[in-house]
Amino acid sequence: MSGGSFLRDRLAPVGSILLVILIAWYIAAYALNAPFQRDFDRRTDVTRTGAEFLLATMSQPKPTMPAPHQVAENLWTNTLTVKPWSKRSLVYHSWITLSATLLGFAMGTALGVAIAIGIVHVPALDRSLLPWIITSQTIPILAVAPMIIVLLSAVGVTGLLPKALISTYLSFFPVAVGMVKGLRSPDVLHLDLMRTYSASKMQLLWKLRIPASVPFFFTSMKVAIAASLIGAIVGELPTGAVAGIGSKLLAGSYYSQTIDIFAALIAGSIVAILLVSLVGILGRLVNARMGARQA
Amino acid sequence: MSALRPNWQALAALVATLYSLTALPFTAGMSAPYSLAVAAILIAGACLSMLRLPSGVEALVLMVASFAAAALLIAGLAEATGTATAGYFASLTAAWLLAWRLVTVLSGDGRSKGQGFGLVSITVPVLFGIWVLILWECIVRGAGIPFVLLPPPSAIGVRIGNSLPILAADFRQTVLKAVLFGYVVGSLSGFLVAILADRFRFFANGLLPIGNMVSALPMIGIAPIMVIWFGFDWQSKAAVVVVMTFFPMLVNTLAGLAASGDMERDLMRTYGASHWQVLMKLRLQAAMPFIFNALKINSTLALIGAIVAEFFGTPVVGMGFRISTEVGRMNLDMVWAEIALAAVVGSLFYGALALLERTVTFWHPSYRR
Incomplete structure (x- = not known):
């Protein structure tokens, strides 16, 4: 972004595309809701003018496609007008999902770093484990999520941990792969220098490899935290709709409450954006503090 | 240069096998001589792998020993689900350690990195995968983990x-x-x-x-x-x-x-x-x-x-x-x-x-x- 202004290169294009999306959303809402409304009016013998009809398509209780303002209104009432700890509040549901996400993310990151350190140091692990880690990600693991949840609840493990385990599985992979790259990123020159200092393997790890891997660490954590949120949401689907964004989605789909589904989706998206930007900002701060290049 | 080349996997396998001898027979379906045969294969494999053999021969010995022991251990579970003793798991561990040694030998102790691309780079992960299945099968059936919790791979294969x-x-x-x-x-x-x-x-x-x-x-x-x-x-x-x-x-x-x-x-x-x-x-x-x-x-x-x-x-x-x-x-x-x-x-x-x-x-x- 050298030379260009923020307004011209970022705000104007992003803003106008968002505006186009908003307009397209309204048009889609009209187009998708109109058939039902026409049918409904014919059966109840109501005749409306064009403008009235347009308004009616935008204010159905269970629209096929809710209009943006309906979703915004639902978000507003369910976050700001109810108490945050009540079961109706999206803040409460987001918090349930967020806690599972963060626990799973922490475990996944720890596991990923541990695996990466093992792979870098043990050649047998490098040869045998790495191909399987990559294969494990081609398996649609989310499909197994309900089974893991049901199994763990059969053993007596319920609540936060089963969801967090799915998040762990999804988030360890980017961290492991990124960290293997990062731990191997120091130059041969630097490694040789450490050897002339007669540094032990531990010293090599702590003083050279880990500092060199920090930019890679934060880049992969950004991917991992997004994956971990998806894991937590899908993990909530089979728990019988108790709490969390995933259960909101499921309940919404049972009762065709499209407005609720959209509101839950947007709540989830806000959580995702907050988490990813938080990791991004943290990464930029740490990288700047350590004088590292961006990976 | 001595003819011996000790490695920790083989030593640990020896210790595990010796420990397993304290808990004979391994399962209700395995007689004492049968269990001893497994132990003998494991000890032979561990001892041979500590000799200074060419790596190809060592790999062959390890592969035969670990897979023969594993095959006998799986066969010993027939109609004896859930009766495995500590000795059974100790010898399973020993067989797994020999397999680990095998993978280490095949990876060339990290010295010949980047070489031996073709066959080894496929064999090693395949061996790893097979051993995951073997351990899964033996642990699930040996310890008698309920079917509804985790079915053994053989049952899944039959179902497929x-x-x-x-x-x-x-x-x-x-x-x-x-x-x-x-x-x-x-x-x-x-x-x-x-x-x-x-x-x-x-x-x-x-x-x-x-x-x-x-x-x-x-x-x-x-x-x-x-x-x-x-x-x-x-x-x-x-x-x-x-x-x-x-x-x-x-x-x-x-x-x-x-x-x-x-x-x-x-x-x-x-x-x-x-x-x-x-x-x-x-x-x-x-x-x-x-x-x-x-x-x-x-x-x-x-x-x-x-x-x-x-x-x-x-x-x-x-x-x-x-x-x-x-x-x-x-x-x-x-x-x-x-x-x-x-x-x-x-x-x-x-x-x-x-x-x-x-x-x-x-x-x-x-x-x-």
Whole structure:
């Protein structure tokens, strides 16, 4: 972004595309809701003018496609007008999902770093484990999520941990792969220098490899935290709709409450954006503090 | 130079085998001589591997010893599920340690890195996979873990063999209809929008941050909406897949189109090349690694999207449907059979893409020898 202004290169294009999306959303809402409304009016013998009809398509209780303002209104009432700890509040549901996400993310990151350190140091692990880690990600693991949840609840493990385990599985992979790259990123020159200092393997790890891997660490954590949120949401689907964004989605789909589904989706998206930007900002701060290049 | 070359895996295997002798016989189905035979194989293997043998011979000895012991241990479980003693697990550990030694020998102790690419690079992960299955089988059946909790791989294999028609129907419904259609449409439209957006700088500047953001969102959540819109059949699943695969392709193609260097672009300009010529002959070629990256990401996303979307409502066929209903009926072997199917499909999909990438982007540094 050298030379260009923020307004011209970022705000104007992003803003106008968002505006186009908003307009397209309204048009889609009209187009998708109109058939039902026409049918409904014919059966109840109501005749409306064009403008009235347009308004009616935008204010159905269970629209096929809710209009943006309906979703915004639902978000507003369910976050700001109810108490945050009540079961109706999206803040409460987001918090349930967020806690599972963060626990799973922490475990996944720890596991990923541990695996990466093992792979870098043990050649047998490098040869045998790495191909399987990559294969494990081609398996649609989310499909197994309900089974893991049901199994763990059969053993007596319920609540936060089963969801967090799915998040762990999804988030360890980017961290492991990124960290293997990062731990191997120091130059041969630097490694040789450490050897002339007669540094032990531990010293090599702590003083050279880990500092060199920090930019890679934060880049992969950004991917991992997004994956971990998806894991937590899908993990909530089979728990019988108790709490969390995933259960909101499921309940919404049972009762065709499209407005609720959209509101839950947007709540989830806000959580995702907050988490990813938080990791991004943290990464930029740490990288700047350590004088590292961006990976 | 002595004739001995001790290694910790073999030493640990010896200790474990000696310990296992304190708990004979290993299972109710294994007589004491049978158990001793297993121990003898393990001790012989461990001792031989500590001699200074050529690595090929050592690998052969280790492979025979570890797999013979494992085969005997599995055979010893017949009609003796859940009766394994501590000795059984100790000798299982010993066999596994010998296998670890085998992998270490094959990896060449890290000295010959980058060499022996072909056969070894396949053998080692395959050995690892086989041992995961062996340990799974022995631990589940030896310790008598209930079937509803975790079925042994042999039972899953039998189930796969018995229900091939069901698996084939699910495969047709989920993969051939929903995944393939959604994947092709989603990736293609992402690609085309990126090409169009690239023509107009303003458009690309706006789409890139939005696409990046959307890629991080839990898009899987649109599944219930798509089911409401497009009905229970495969069309709704394909729609989920289209939306999930669109943005990664868009973002990666846009990034890839910016990947060619200024020098090359200037060169094209001196040739008087038009926008489309530069695009076709230079920038798309340079973007190929990025595009394949997106195709690979999308292959996983497409399968996940289709399967998870089936949790929200589906006709009575499909992989996601089967998983969610069989979990409810506690038919865990069927669930695992579906997972195995999904894993094979996912891996083949990914492998085919990787192969294609190798032939298309043969010039990329990561494939140079």
